[in-house]
Each structure stands twice: as C-alpha cells, then as structure tokens.
Amino acid sequence: MKIASVQDLEKIRDKYNPSLYQPKGLKVNVGMASCGIAAGAMDAFEKATEAFKDDPSVTICQTGCIGFCEMEPLVEIMAEGKPRVMYKNITADKILEAIDDYRGGAAKKKWILGQMRDPRSLMDDDLPNPVDKVEHFEGIPFLEDVPFYKGQVKIALRNCGYIDPDAIDAYIARKGYFALVEAIQGRKPKEIIEAVKQSGLRGRGGGGFPAGIKWATCAKHHGDRYIICNADEGDPGAYMDRSILEGDPHSVLEGMLIAAYAIGSSQGYIYVRNEYPLAVKRLITAIKQAEDYGLLGDNIADSDFSFHIKISTGAGAFVCGESTALMASLEGNVGRPRAKYVHTVEKGFRNSPTNLNNVETYANVPAILLKGADWYAGMGTEHSKGTKVFSLVGKVVNTGLVEVPMGISLNDIVFNIGGGVPKKKAFKAVQTGGPSGGCIPERFMKLPVDYQKLAEVGSIMGSGGMIVMDQDTCMVDVARYFLDFLKEESCGQCNPCREGIKQMLDILTDICQGNGKQGDIELLEELGAMVQKFSLCGLGTSAPNPVLTTILYFRDEYEKHIQDKKCPAGVCKALFHYEIDAEACTGCQVCFRKCPQDAVSGEKKKPHTIDQSKCIKCGICYEGCKFDAIKIR
Template identity: 65%
Template sequence: MVDRLKNRDELITLRKNLVAQHKDGNKKLISLCSGSGCGAYGTASVYESLVAELKKAGLSDLVEVRLTGCHGFCEKGPIMVIHPEGIFYPQVKPDMIPEIVEMTLKNGEIVEKFLFKDPVSKKKIVHEKDIPFYKLQKRVIFGRNQMIDPTNVLHYIGEDGYKGLEKALFEMEPQQIIQEIKGAGLRGRGGGGFPTGIKWATCAKHDGDRFVICNADEGDPGAYMDRSLLEGNPHSIIEGMLIAAVAMQSHNGFVYVRHEYPLAVKNLNIALKSAREIGLLGKNILGSGFDFDIKVSRGGGSFVCGESTALMASLEGKPGRPRAKYVHTVEKGFRESPSSLNNVETYANVPHIINNGAEWYASMGTEGSKGTKIFSLVGNVVNTGLVEVPMGTNLRTIIYDIGGGIPKKKKFKAVQSGGPSGGCIPEQFLDVPVDFDELVKIGSMMGSGGMIVMDQDTCMVDVARYFLDFLKEESCGQCNPCREGIKQMLDVLTRICAGEGKEGDIELLEELGAMVQKFSLCGLGTSSPNPVLTTLMYFRHEYEAHIRDKKCPAGVCKPLFHYEIVDGTCTGCGLCARKCPQDAITGAKKETHVLDQDKCIKCGICYDACKFNAIAIR
C-alpha cells in the first residue's frame, strides 16, 4: 500500500506510474475469475496450481496472476484469460495447468483441446473478443471486472479509477455535476428507472444532513448483477457514491447489502478500508477539504427491503416496511433527513459519465433510456451469465446471438424480465428493443435486469403460481390489498394447477390483479400481479386447457397429465425401464414396453431418457 495521498497531483503521479508498470511488454497478465460462480467451480485450487507451476517453470517474475471479479460467462468457470493476447481458456482444472504453463506461457503455443468450443458453429475460438457471448456486448461498466483484483485499490487506480472523483472535486461545482448526470440521461438501474440527475437535484435543495445510500439488496430470483459488481469492482461503486456526495454536499453514506452476499461484503469492506488509508475516503479527501465516509449495513434477506422506504426503515433498525410515498425520501428519508438512494449499477455508471461527458454517454441507448444495461441471462438458454448491452438491444439478439438460443433445439416460449414482479414476454415480441419504456408497453418491465428464459416444456400457469408464491412470502403484510390479494390469487392458481380450476377463475384472477395493482401501498404490491396478468394476456389458452380440459399442455402440473408409451414407436431398447426409479416400466427386449400408471410418480426420467420419442405426455 502506498502512503496517504495528500493532494490531486500525488494521485495523478501514482496513476501514471501504475500505467507505466502495466505497459511492461515482457510481462504477461493472467486474469483468473474468482467471483462466486467461478469460486464454486474451484478457482482456489486452480490458483494454487498455477502459482506453483509458474514457480517451478521459473516464470514467476514474468507472469502476474490476478484473482479478479466475475467475467460474466459464468457457466464456463473457472475462466482464465491470458493478456495481452486475450487467450481464453474456460472450465480450467488444476490438472490442465502444467500444459498451459508449458505450451502457452513458456512456448507461446495454444493448447487447442482446452479452447472454448462454440456450441452453435462448433468451432474452437482462441481469443475472448471473438467469442459470440462477448463479441456483441458493450462492456462499459462490467469490462474492468476482469482486469482488477478487487482487494487491490492500485489495480483500480491504474485503470483510470478515481479520475472522475478528481474532476468532481477540483474542476466542477456541485450543480455542474448534477447537470452532467441530467444531460447523460442516466436513469436508476434498480428497477424504477427514475432520472438520477433529478433525484440528486431534488435531494440537494433540501436542508439537513444529506445521506447517499446504495441499494445492494438484490433479491430477484436469478439476478446477480449487483453482487458481481460489488465482488469484482467495489471501488467503482465507492467512486460513484463519492461523486454523488460531492454533488449533493453529503458527508455520510451507506451501502445496504443483502446478508447472503458474503464475498461482496468482504471485498467491499476491504475496498473501503483501502480507500480510507490512501486518502480517498474519510476526512479531507485528496486535500480538498471535503469529508465523506461510507458504512456497510447487512440486510436480513427480505425482498421488500429493496423498496426505498422499507430499506431506510431497516437501515434505522426498524422492521423493513414501506411507507406511503406522498413524502419522498429525497426530502425525508433516512432519519427524517434528505436521502438519495440509487442501486449498485447506477453508481457504477457515474464515474464513466464524469470522465467521458454526458454527450458520450447519451450517444448509447435509446431516446428515453441511455447507456448500457447489465442483464443476468439464465434459464433455458445455451450461454448463461451476465450480459452488458446498449439500451434498446432487442431480446432476440440477447437470447439468440449472445445467449446462443435454446438448448436441445427446443422451442422458445417466453422470457421473464423484471424479476418476480415482471412480466412474461412471448415469442412475438423478441424483436422489441429492451429499455424502460418499451417493456412497459408489452406488460413487463426492466426491473433490475434479470432475464429468465423458458422453453416449450414450461407451464406458464405454473410459472405465474411460482412467482406469486414467492411474492406472498415476501410481502411485509402491512397493507390488506397486497397481503390478502396475493394470497387469494395464489389460492386460485394453486387450484388450477391441481386440476380443480373452474369457470370464472380467469376473470377472478383479472379482477383480483387489478385490485392489487390499484390499491397496494408500495411497488411490490402494485407490480405483483404482473406475472399472472401477462401470462393471461399471452398464454390464456394454457389456463383454459387447465380449467376446461383438465390438461397441462407442457406436462408440468402432475395432476393434469400422465406418461404413455406409444405403441409402434417404442423399439424395446429398455433404457426407460433401466432409468425408472419406481420399476414402473416392463417389457421384453425389442418389444413395446408397458408403463404401470399406478406405480408411475411422473418424474419425467423416462421421457427425458427416450431417444425415439416413444413416450408421450397425455
């Protein structure tokens, strides 16, 4: 660690020295992903093997190994990228390390058998930039993750880190900073999409001890964008909060992070400690006379605490319950003081805007939604992971060109966007640009950026039931429309999935949904009917099949279907019988087998195992 920086010139000099060191042409850099995903796949053991093998080969002084944050392509972890060439090795195991060190690092040759194989073209690809998953992205916010050890502040400074803070402190007035954010068109990435510059301006005009708060309580199923940014590049969020503090003349900040993110909390606390020691946080930052510090508060995992007023109540040590919105938090928020709340990704955008200007930022995206957006692409899609694209990129590009399409050549059915309170978007809208306004038009929303892809084997009634069950558990129970309305809707959906649906249930769901939307106290309640209402809008025929025909077309709701072996199609291979955990299938070799319905538990193992489409869902 370097000595405490006393002024701006010392920071500039430090950055120049770090950049010069990084340009050493004789030294290679290995970026090894150590985010939660890759860590679970065994990054630690790969790192140990790599360090040992480099030492054995006498390359320790010529190769730097960095344990970095998430690279985005999570299903291919642990990921190794060798710079400056950008050689990409996925799913690295310790026993692969000796060959990589000998062939690539020592002799400059590619180990072809370890390369990424594109599942669509079937071609081996050497360089990260040529992989379709990365090639079509624009990684403005997420790109530095793979170049930085999140526990080393010098790595961030060497990548132009805290340059925006310098400019904000020494070249701009607070009002100029706010105008720059307004001109950029930055909208909150937490889900609501409220213009960030307007929020800051409104908070700044109210008297009192102003608070800058970061919402890292990411609770949407399948979403982990904020976690990966906090784990991999915590200084970008700290710098964004610092710039916001200068703009609003705030001296106190909080990061409210969910308890289930231990690595994010660990790396964030290390980053905060480093920033204080080096003089970028705390008293008299860079000799400017400006004071600002940040504390970390861990939430208890309540989904409703993602709502601004509930979050602030929890931050105060009270139950995390929303309050009526006629008093805005920018006027009376945390401790009844003016408070500006933005999410992790919003703050990560701020340094880029201050560094590059509002015009640069506004050149990306659509008329009403500027910049890029990080999405977590999960579910029934070939390439799962974190995807950063310009606002306005259509769903087809995200799911098919970047995501690689649907596995096993199955048919796309829908994508759930916006988390559990979002909507289910059918195939007819795959070419709709993804931004705050266009998604609302088709009954969904951006939310924090979660995308769950569903294929032909997904029952949309069951999907609606699943999300409503989640929301029922997460409702704070404070207001009657949300507490009772969601429960009543869930009861109806549960009956339908159990084969007990009746005429009038669809209309009842629509009526209850409209009531919950109109009268609930907070955003959780008003948006909670979205999964039901959008599936009713686009997949009404599935509800009708469940209710009138007592059939589940997708074969998911067990009371509404059974498996049959198709006579004349079954080859008698016996694979289904060997796989069946209940011994419910019998038959002689090369003869049509028989499935005993009394023994069958509808697990679907036989259906998945059959290579001849001889097992049908009835």
C-alpha cells in the first residue's frame, strides 16, 4: 500500500487503534529496549511467547523503554474492558505468574508499578479516552501519580514504551506521519520553518542553537542540501537518543522528512554509533516500512517531494559528535573538527549546505506541527522552550529516562522524580552536560534547568546526561576521570586541547596519588582558561568545565588532598585507610567473612581490627557494615 493522503493514514489509524488501547483478548507489552534486555526482558519475552504460542487470545508484544530503568524489566498487561497495568521487575521466572495475577484481578500489588488512567499520547487528544468507561483496580496507584512520572511531560518520548517500534501501523495509530503528509500537501516550506522558529525549539544535542534559524539559513544557500541526524551519543551515562531510536524510530524519520521538505533536501543521513546495534536494527526496519508505504523515497505521498535516508555507523569516537568532525567521518575521512568560521549550513557535508540536528530535536518536530508552535512555546522558560529529556543516573534511587518541561528545578528532578540519594547518604553534587559539563553543588539545587541558568553556574545543558553524586564521591577524582576520558577522545590536531588537557590530567593524577603541591590549583585554573579560550572545537573549549567547577565549589577537597594528603571521600587509595571504631563495632563478623584479603580479625561479638598491611582498600567491608563502625581515615 502506498499512502497518498491523510485519509489513508486515518484508515490505518482507525483499524489499528483498538489493538493499541483496548485489544481483543489479552495483550502483554514487554519493554525490549537495551535497558530492559540487559535486565532480563528477552528471557521473559521468549518464555511468554512460548507459553502462549497456541493461544490466540493472548498476544505477546515488544515495546521500547518507558523510562523507569531502575524497575526493568517492565511489563504492561491489558485487556478489553479492563485497566492497563504496569508490572515492575518481571523477569522470566515471574512473567507467567504476572499474567495470571492480572487475569485474577491484580492481587500481587508488590509487583505492580501502577495502572493507566489515560494511555493516549499528546497527539491523540482528538480521540475519546479509551479507558474512560473502564473500572480501575482498587488500591493500585495510577502511573501518572507515581513520583517518578509525576511532573513529566512526554513529547520526544511520547511513544516510547507504548508502541511496538517495529510496527509502522502502531506509530500511525498514535498520529504518526500525519504532520508530514499535511505539510507536503497543505503547507509551504517557509511556513514550516516559521512554525519551528516560533516554537522556540533549540537543538537538543548540546549547542542549543535555535533549530528554525538553522533551517532557514540552510534553505537560503544554493546547491545539494543535506539533512543529517546526529545519533553519535558518546557522553558517559547518557542514553536519551538511543532510547528514542530503539523505542520510536519513526518519529525521528518523520522529523527528518519534514526538515528535508522545509529546506529542499533530497538526501539524508543518520550517523549512529556502532555500539547501538539495536537502534541500528530498528532504524533499518523503520526505513524499509516507510519506503513500502511511500512515506520515504521517491514522490512521497504522491507528491513531487523525494527524500532518501542512509544509515552510517560511527566507530565510537566522542569527537565525532561535533558537527564538522561527524561530517568528515561521514565523508570517509578522519573525524576531525574544522574551524567554525565556515558554517555547515553554508558548506558542510561534501562542501554543500547541510542541516544537522540530533535525534531528540527531530523527534519534537512532528508534534510541533500537529499541536502548533504556540503550544510548544507555552512550555518552558523565556529562552528555553518545550521539554528536555535527561538520563538520570549515578547515586540516585530512581535511575531512568525523564522528560520534563524546561525550567523545572534540579531539586525536582533529583529528589522528587529521582527519589533522592539512596542509603540515607548525603547529596553532594549533580553533573549536567556530560564529560564537558560542570558539577553543581547542593546550594544551587533550586536552580531552574535551562540553557542560560546552567551556564551561569559553570555548567551546560549538553545532550541531557545528569549524574548524581553522594558523600562518597571525591570531586578531585571526578575531575580526573572526565579529563582522562577527554584526553583519550581528543582528536589531537590543536595544541591547546591536545597538550592542555594532558597537562591538567597529569596534575590531577598527582593530586589523587598524594603528590600534589602548592600552586597546583592555581595552575589548573590557568591551564583551564587557556584550553577554553584557544581550542579549536567544543570538545576542547568545554573540557575544563569539570575541573573549574569542582575547584570553584569544592576547593576545600583539593586543599585537603594537597596540604593534608587526605581524601575525605575515601576514593583516592593513596590518601586514606579504613579503621574499625571499637565502640561502634558489634562483632557481627560480616566484614570478617566478606574481606577478600583476610585483613579483618576479631572474635564474635567483640570489636574487630583491620591489618593495614593486608588491606587493599576495596571498600567491601565499608559497604557491608550495617553499624557505621568502619571509618575512613
């Protein structure tokens, strides 16, 4: 079938909608993104599929990541006339029992995350709520009221976890490709660019440049124009783009198609890192399906507009996330950035006008066209509109993927959505913006999250990585870790970045090993300013951020490392040792049994001691002590 009009899309939508919201029989959706598979979702999926292979009344489906990675594998179960229920931690040994539990009225509440009040997406508000007349289960919270989801607004993630990413009909059922066909058949390219401008959408890859202005500038230049999607997500702890590609690849394709129509492009590329095999697999499937429906390729939707997309897999070089380095790699050259005075919208890929946005940026575009620029601009702050997806990781109770309106406070994300720091430990800092971001201390936790406010405290929005740190984090070691990462990932073509980062890393390493000396802090600040000012690309200019912000906000830790030769957090092994507090020790012998070096000795119910000559400072005893008897000295 070739789709030629909105009416064709509506027919598919009407046909597929019942199976999506209120299916005949029983339907089980298993979260099968990388996070779910790593937690055991594949085994659960295969076990359920095998158990019900001869039962047509039960359908076992895959879906993407619904965000709450801490609770994976997540399994949603639904049936006609009954509420939809989300079960947590459903591994292979639990899935059949969970299905029986749902059939029996959802009695195992300890396995249940919540039930759905309204499964529609923001795009579906023209349809009646399919669960309006469904009687819900007593005593089970609604998913929207669970703290992790409360306060989230899903636009880029609107379909992730709700549809089968390998089923284009499921995407269309959630009003997918409507924006594209309506644009091709009823809107001029300039109108689309103006809508994106008015929405205030800024690039979500880290730079934050207004997308509409970039589109308009690219459209002005003559030549073969190219559309590129940057899916080279390399920040440690970041997986926003991967989750969108794995859970809703068609939203990215549709966003690229709309951009192509708006600027007059016929060729696009998705540059995705090779470490994302599942994302690549689902993109390949999505491209084939869109081509089969006539939504990608020649004469799209029976029009004069043609657009083709190719996938290119990168080798995992962090610097290739930078636009010009990415384009060089895409051309088959070494991925090295070039000077910014030549803009890629004028001379980019193959020296032609090129529009590059990241995955999340493109995923927002169809929603903006369908709901209107004013709707999108109505969320967020004055200079940062809409929502932002963050990967919340580190020392936080609820790790996962969250999408929140711009302007929400760091405190709301970390403590309300994230649930705070586990094990009753004290919060220390949160790092935003990946390895090139800054570490923000507790006193700024009420700070609104937007591009300007984060920059004011020395950090950046970046692509959306957010790493929480607790009292056991050494801020000097954190700065050393990120500098080590950036040194390895630097392309090495400019002296300030290549030599400056190495020199800063050498100083930090000395400090962590107990060889720091007076003047090191001031030298780090001087070197950091030089690297920021003179480096060629964004990797170098932002590389000193973790060092400079940790010095700014945690200078006392640097001084203790240098002057007292102590690491207060007990991370830098040369600068601390463990001791057992005789008054607090109960002689439970947990540390005695767990120590891999037999360094702990003592009789049962009597204070123990640690033989410092045997201790390797692995921390197993410290983590295992329930009485806070083991101290860092």
